[in-house]
Amino acid sequence: MFTGYAISAVLVALLxxxxxxxxxxxxxxVTVGLAEVGIADRWFLPLGLIKFAGAA
Incomplete structure (x- = not known):
């Protein structure tokens, strides 16, 4: 069970x-999809950093 969790956690972190x-x-x-849903360009960097924090 732990092995499955570890493998899936690593895969999700990589994605x-x-x-x-x-x-x-x-x-x-990536940015075309974000722009289509209305996210301003100035939010791309903070959003990317939050994603990196979630992957850690």
Missing amino acids: LSGSAWGTVTRNEK
């Missing part, structure tokens, strides 16, 4: 880190 990196570097694939 969240990738999303955070895309947000901080303003990758077009």
Whole structure:
């Protein structure tokens, strides 16, 4: 049971880190989706840092 949890936690952390990196570097694939839902450009960096904190 612990092994399954550890593997899934690492996978989620890796996925969240990738999303955070895309947000901080303003990758077009990530920022287009954020802009469509109405998130202002000035919030990309704080949002990316929060994602990095969640991945840690």
